[in-house]
Amino acid sequence: MPQSEVGFHSVFSGSPGTGKTTFARLLGKILHALGLLENGHTVEVDKAGLVGEYLGQTPMKVEAAFDEADGGVLYIDEAYSLTHDTEDLYGREAVDGIVKQMEDRRGRVVVVAARYPQDMRRFIHSNPGLKSRFNRSICFEDYDSAELLSIQKQILRSNGFEASEGFLLRSELLWQKLYRDRLTYDGNARMVRTALEIALENQAARLVRKPDKARHELCEMLPEDLDGVEAQLREDHDA
Template structure:
């Protein structure tokens, strides 16, 4: 291993060198070289190729610049801590419990899944799996039941990430609600198993701020807060194009204009709190593909272009239709 590690890590953090090149300089020229980890009792090596694959997946996500920068910081921190250990200098344990704040459809769960695998390859986690839980999974029906359920889910998450979406629901029942017991148990587990799992609490920004004030021990235990901003009009169109391309569809010019106009109005409208970002785009695209199929059903010999092209009439914006509306769509398209 070369001795210019700090310089390379700094260059990588600033985006001046690509990941592949940074790893080569740090670990030697072989593309299959490995990163060693110093944590006692954990796996000794991490496969660099798998790490690169996960980084490529993360970089392929639209937006999420803060998350991508966070990964660079973690990568740099781990590398330097290992080098400090070799140099007989004091090292800091890495604590990565996180708060994810943002509206629905901004990629919080997707990022949590990628981070779990990434932390495994960096040697922070031994398993790299994700355990998704909600209030009903943690809160019991009688005294003592909640602590038991919470400890069981923490045990399942050891070696990986526990992800709690809408975490503030644990504090909504008042002083006598068993949700408070779940919070207390989580706080204790974070201390007892601080090197064995990562806890990510997610939800709307305002509610998460209020939730963190319900227990004095919570804020200090989450050193990382990631804000998931709403996607821009351009980013949402990129997401739509990606979804369509993966399914081998495309928007006609008129359909593109219709979708872009709807997204622009939605982003400028009142009630952005209920704006579901990529989730809304996915629903529009998936319903558009279904209506495209209905439109072409009686066409015995559709061309390749027709089989791929989504037209404006295929794009229905707004809420998912009721059953009678779907039936009416079907009948209208067949006439």
């Protein structure tokens, strides 16, 4: 039977830390496993990786990015930055080059553009070629407090740490408070990673002060390891 081409170019919209980049890396592997992409690797670029220093250089940089991504996924982070300034000729030149390469390499490169939802709508409508080629859109919702706690548990477990019941209870209260105060939306999973970095520094300082340490204590997280975490996260958010 004749084969019909199906486009997989996608727009990923959502706040930072919601998993857009992680899923873009998985998408290449999935499409490769299905026999839809030759290699399945993911190449990540931003505006600096696509725009040249002078007019005429940009198409070469765009083509080079597509060459590297051939057989896989080209992930354009902060894609809206290419079109947010209507006077930016370099950004417009990059978009024109992207549209051309998407057509020339149909079936060989899957392009994923990512940014905040409102910015991505403007990006797609900035060029008729983009609107017709990006036929899939996935919105990555912000994580709630229970999901943030689950992410924290997973990160600890994957790194060989054990969380005590007191640590988990205090963590649950921490994420509930930050989520209630709408402070987690700008960081999501990234905020969890920052919180754990502070907690692990606290744990290290605690263990240094203890002369005799059992092996299991080196991997155990206690409630006091969360001291100062909330204050630091709030300060980082307000900075």
